[in-house]
Amino acid sequence: MDGSVRLTEIMDRDLKTKHGLSVSEYEILVRLSEAPERRLRMAELAENASQSRSRLSHTCSRLESKGLVKRDSCPNDKRGVFAHLTDEGFATLERAARDHVETVREFFIDAIEPEDLEAVGRAFSIVLKRLGPTN
Amino acid sequence: MDGSVRLTEIMDRDLKTKHGLSVSEYEILVRLSEAPERRLRMAELAENASQSRSRLSHTCSRLESKGLVKRDSCPNDKRGVFAHLTDEGFATLERAARDHVETVREFFIDAIEPEDLEAVGRAFSIVLKRLGPTN
DNA sequence: CCGCACTAGTTGAATCTTCAACATATGATC
DNA sequence: GATCATATGTTGAAGATTCAACTAGTGCGG
Numbered sequence: 001m002d003g004s005v006r007l008t009e010i011m012d013r014d015l016k017t018k019h020g021l022s023v024s025e026y027e028i029l030v031r032l033s034e035a036p037e038r039r040l041r042m043a044e045l046a047e048n049a050s051q052s053r054s055r056l057s058h059t060c061s062r063l064e065s066k067g068l069v070k071r072d073s074c075p076n077d078k079r080g081v082f083a084h085l086t087d088e089g090f091a092t093l094e095r096a097a098r099d100h101v102e103t104v105r106e107f108f109i110d111a112i113e114p115e116d117l118e119a120v121g122r123a124f125s126i127v128l129k130r131l132g133p134t135n
Numbered sequence: 136m137d138g139s140v141r142l143t144e145i146m147d148r149d150l151k152t153k154h155g156l157s158v159s160e161y162e163i164l165v166r167l168s169e170a171p172e173r174r175l176r177m178a179e180l181a182e183n184a185s186q187s188r189s190r191l192s193h194t195c196s197r198l199e200s201k202g203l204v205k206r207d208s209c210p211n212d213k214r215g216v217f218a219h220l221t222d223e224g225f226a227t228l229e230r231a232a233r234d235h236v237e238t239v240r241e242f243f244i245d246a247i248e249p250e251d252l253e254a255v256g257r258a259f260s261i262v263l264k265r266l267g268p269t270n
Numbered sequence: 271c272c273g274c275a276c277t278a279g280t281t282g283a284a285t286c287t288t289c290a291a292c293a294t295a296t297g298a299t300c
Numbered sequence: 301g302a303t304c305a306t307a308t309g310t311t312g313a314a315g316a317t318t319c320a321a322c323t324a325g326t327g328c329g330g
C-alpha cells in the first residue's frame with residue numbers, strides 16, 4: 001500500500017507541475033476521451049473514475065472553468081447531464097498523456113519483473129471485482 | 136491503481152466509521168507503536184508514514200487534541216520534537232487494528248492467490264526503493 | 271393521473287491536504 | 301566565534317475532498 005501511495009504521489013506531482021492537472025482530473029479526461037463521442041453521463045463517469053458524484057461535480061466545475069470539459073443537459077432524461085471533452089481538453093490530455101506514460105514506465109512498468117506485473121494486474125482486478133460498484 | 140485506490144477508500148471508511156480514525160492517522164499510530172519507547176522524531180515519523188512534514192504537523196495536532204498522541208521537545212536538538220503515543224492512543228490503536236486487519240483480510244489477502252500476493256509485495260517494494268525517501 | 275420511492279446531480283460547510291513562508295537551531299568553515 | 305548553508309518543525313491561506321442536505325425528474329403501482 002505504501003508503495004502505491006508513493007507512486008500516485010509521484011504521478012500527481014508530475015502531472016501537476018508539467019500540465020496543471022491532478023491525477024483525478026487526468027483520470028476524468030481519460031475516461032471521457034475513451035467514451036463514444038467523448039462524452040458520458042455524470043453518473044457513468046463517476047463510476048468509471050471511481051469517484052463520488054459529489055467529488056466529480058466539484059472536479060468537473062474546475063475542469064469546466066479551465067475550458068477542458070463542457071457540461072450540457074441530456075435531452076432524454078431531464079435530470080441527466082452529459083460531460084464532454086472539449087477540443088482543448090483533448091489536446092491537453094494528449095500532451096499530458098505523453099509525459100504521464102513515460103513516468104509510469106520509469107517508476108512502475110520498467111521497475112518490475114514482467115511476471116510480477118501480471119500478478120499485480122490479476123490481484124487488483126480481483127480486488128476491484130470484489131469491491132463492486134463505487135459507493 | 137484503480138483497485139488500490141478503491142481499497143484504501145474502503146479501509147478509510149471502515150476505520151473512520153468504527154473508530155473515528157483516517158488511514159493516515161491510523162498509519163501514524165502504527166508507526167509510533169512500533170518505535171522504541173513508542174516515540175519518534177517528527178521527521179522520522181513523516182518519513183515512515185510517507186507524509187509531508189506539514190501534513191504530519193497538522194495531523195499530529197488533531198491526534199493530540201484527541202489525546203492519542205503527545206508531543207514534547209527533544210533535549211539534544213532544540214529544534215526537534217518527539218511525538219509519542221499515549222496509553223489512550225495505544226488502546227485505541229489496538230481496538231482499531233483488530234477490525235482493520237480483518238477488513239484487509241477480507242478484501243485483499245483472502246481475495247488473492249498467495250503467489251500473486253507475494254508478487255505484489257515484491258513489486259511495490261521495488262517501487263518504494265526506486266522512489267527513495269519522501270519529498 | 272396521483273402518490274411515493276427512487277435516481278441524477280449540485281451545493282455548502284466541515285474537514286483534510288498542499289504549498290510557500292516563516293522562526294528557530296545546528297554545524298561547518300573561515 | 302561570526303557567518304552562512306542547511307535542517308527541523310509550525311503556520312495560515314488556498315485548494316481539494318467528504319458528508320449531508322437539497323432540488324428536480326422519473327416511473328411504478330394503484
